[in-house]
Structure formats: structure tokens, C-alpha cells
Amino acid sequence: MKIFEANQACKDIDGIRILKEISLSISQGEKVAITGNNGSGKSSLLKLIGGIYEETAGQVKRSQINIGYVPEHFPESIRFKLQDYLMLMGKMTCKSDEGILKRIENYAELFAITDFLTSPLSHCSKGTKQKAGIIQALLKNPDLLLLDEPLTGLDDKAKIELLNQLNSLQGEKTIIFTAHDPLLIEGLADRVLTVESGRIVYDSTTNKKEKFRYIKAEIPTREIIEGIPSIRYKFIGRDSVEIIVSAKESDKILAMLLKRGCSIFELTEKR
Ligand SMILES: Nc1ncnc2c1ncn2[C@@H]1O[C@H](COP(=O)(O)OP(=O)(O)OP(=O)(O)O)[C@@H](O)[C@H]1O
Known part of the structure; x- marks a missing residue:
């Protein structure tokens, strides 16, 4: 569908x-x-x-x-304890309090945050808040x-x-x-x-079984990477980059990197 x-x-x-x-x-x-x-x-x-x-x-x-949306930034000003916040969000689903609490406990266990359920959200780590954001969306059973x-x-x-x-x-x-x-x-x-x-x-449409290559390279400038199509990359410091590329495309991308003055210091197969 x-x-x-x-x-x-x-x-x-x-x-x-x-x-x-x-x-x-x-x-x-x-x-x-x-x-x-x-x-x-x-x-x-x-x-x-x-x-x-x-x-x-x-x-x-x-x-x-039914859509569950998790925004990029968890609202910082929420004063509730984690469980109270999730209860409040869960109540929008019209389920019984007992049913909502059970689901909160199950998700808290799955996301390994049971120990923080009674902590104020403002004291929780970024990771715990991130998980709370995901759980509030999941409570709607989206x-x-x-x-x-x-x-x-x-x-x-x-x-x-x-x-x-x-x-x-x-x-x-x-x-x-x-x-x-x-x-x-x-x-x-x-x-x-x-x-x-x-x-x-x-x-x-990346087949999960498709092979990827991971390339780590030293780069003269960031701009040369930004102009290369069909790659996913992350800059490491000022002059290095990690690139993931489909194995089928990797020879072409390697040739492009070398031509643009990059030094390759790692090339590995992924999956
Ligand atoms: N509400 C808004 N009012 C005015 N401009 C906006 C608004 N939302 C997005 N834009 C502009 O639209 C463009 C795309 O923004 P968007 O947030 O979708 O980018 P992004 O790829 O998600 O960025 P980032 O990786 O920084 O989160 C940007 O130029 C941004 O300034």
C-alpha cells in the first residue's frame, strides 16, 4: 500500500x-x-x-x-518527570491509564530507561530525552x-x-x-x-544485501567532497572524511577522489 x-x-x-x-x-x-x-x-x-x-x-x-513525529529537538522547558510526561502524551490515545502505563513500562524496558522514569526530564541526559521523544510517538501506535x-x-x-x-x-x-x-x-x-x-x-532503493564500501580519506578541501554525487559522507576534523558508497560505484568515486588530490587511507567492505 x-x-x-x-x-x-x-x-x-x-x-x-x-x-x-x-x-x-x-x-x-x-x-x-x-x-x-x-x-x-x-x-x-x-x-x-x-x-x-x-x-x-x-x-x-x-x-x-496514524503518524508519530519526533522533532529534532526535545522541548527543554518541560518540567514533568519522565513517566508523567509519557502518561500525558499517552492519554491523547484515549486508552485506559492502566493500559498506557503498561505500554510505557514496556517501551522503557526496550529502550533501557526504566531507572529514569521517576526522574525530572530536565535532569535526564540527551540520549534519555531522545528516547522519551521516540516513546511518546510510539505510544500512539503509529x-x-x-x-x-x-x-x-x-x-x-x-x-x-x-x-x-x-x-x-x-x-x-x-x-x-x-x-x-x-x-x-x-x-x-x-x-x-x-x-x-x-x-x-x-x-x-538500497538492497540490504547490497555491498557497500567504506572509504576514509585525507582531503585538501571540504568543497571537493561536497561536489561528488551519490555518496554519503561525514567530515572528521578539518582534513579527513568518511565516505560510504555502493560497491558498484566505489571504483568511480575512488578515481574521482585521487584525481582531486585526496589520499585514501582506508578502504573496507561493509556487509
Ligand atoms: N519556517 C521556516 N521559515 C523560513 N525558512 C525556513 C523555514 N524552515 C526551513 N526554512 C529554510 O528552508 C531551507 C531548508 O531547511 P530544512 O530545515 O528543511 O533543512 P535541513 O536539511 O533539515 O537542515 P539541517 O540539516 O540544518 O537541519 C533552509 O534554507 C531553511 O532556512
Whole structure:
């Protein structure tokens, strides 16, 4: 079943076109990563998919499904204890208090935050708040889970933990998330949309069994990486970059990197 279809959809804010000619179809059960540079339009695309943004032009069809949305930043000013906050959010689902509490306890166990349920949210770590944000969305039992940069600010251990927990969510949930982090993209997505200046410039239905290569390289300038198409990358310090590329594309990308004056110091096979 298709849950979202867009044909040449655009979104303007204050007269500025932030999403341009988006044509996209997403089916139930897909795990889709939206990646791209800062300001490219990832969060805006996520909001268009979830109906938080209405299109200004073009056509969009969204099926009538239950959506859970996890914004990039957990609201800092919430004064509740973690469990009280989740109860309040859970009450919007019209279930009995007992039923909601049971579900909160189950998710708290899955996400390993049971010990913090009685802590004020303001005392909780960034990772715990991130998980609370995801749990509040899951309490609605959504068919579609939208996550805006879910791993931002987490350390490597917390990232892997959260990734495993997202992977262990049962059922035919559709998960769409924005991310820069290759770990999250490769670990969770079976499809990757790359956005540049408000347009989808690359849509890869990445077969989970497809082989990827991981390249670590020293680079003369950051700009030369930003101009290479079809790669996902993360800068490490000022002059190094980690790149994940489909094995089929890797020879071409390696040749491009060498031609642009990069030194390759690691090349490994992934999955
Ligand atoms: N409410 C808004 N009002 C005005 N401009 C906006 C608004 N929301 C987004 N934009 C602009 O639209 C463009 C895309 O923003 P968006 O937040 O979607 O990018 P992003 O790829 O998610 O960025 P980041 O990686 O930094 O979170 C940016 O130039 C941004 O300034």
C-alpha cells in the first residue's frame, strides 16, 4: 500500500521555495533515510511527508494513517518527570491509564530507561530525552514514524544502542528519518533519498544485501567532497572524511577522489 505520493510538489515559506518539484512515492513498511547537507531541505521534506507542511504547488496524496513525529529537538522547558510526561502524551490515545502505563513500562524496558522514569526530564541526559521523544510517538501506535535527526548529539555507544532499539521495533511500521550519520543510514534504511537545495537528487532503493564500501580519506578541501554525487559522507576534523558508497560505484568515486588530490587511507567492505 502506498502511504505517500507526491507529484511535482513544492513548498514555499515566506515567498521562498524550500522544496522544489518533489515527485516521490513511499510504500508501507519502507525504512527511508533522508540525507543531505545542512539547509538542503531534509526536515522540510519530512514535514511534507507527514502533512505538517501542506504543499504550495503540485499534488500530494497521503493515506489516512496514524503518524508519530519526533522533532529534532526535545522541548527543554518541560518540567514533568519522565513517566508523567509519557502518561500525558499517552492519554491523547484515549486508552485506559492502566493500559498506557503498561505500554510505557514496556517501551522503557526496550529502550533501557526504566531507572529514569521517576526522574525530572530536565535532569535526564540527551540520549534519555531522545528516547522519551521516540516513546511518546510510539505510544500512539503509529503506522508511520517520522524522526528528525534521531541520533544528533548522542555518543557512539548511545547511537548504537538506539539504532538497535529502532531496528527491533516490531511490525510493518514505516520509518522515515533525516540523518547525516552513515551509521544510522546504513543500519536502518533500505532506501536513501538525498536532498540538495530543496530537490531530491538521488533515490536509491538500497538492497540490504547490497555491498557497500567504506572509504576514509585525507582531503585538501571540504568543497571537493561536497561536489561528488551519490555518496554519503561525514567530515572528521578539518582534513579527513568518511565516505560510504555502493560497491558498484566505489571504483568511480575512488578515481574521482585521487584525481582531486585526496589520499585514501582506508578502504573496507561493509556487509
Ligand atoms: N519556517 C521556516 N521559515 C523560513 N525558512 C525556513 C523555514 N524552515 C526551513 N526554512 C529554510 O528552508 C531551507 C531548508 O531547511 P530544512 O530545515 O528543511 O533543512 P535541513 O536539511 O533539515 O537542515 P539541517 O540539516 O540544518 O537541519 C533552509 O534554507 C531553511 O532556512
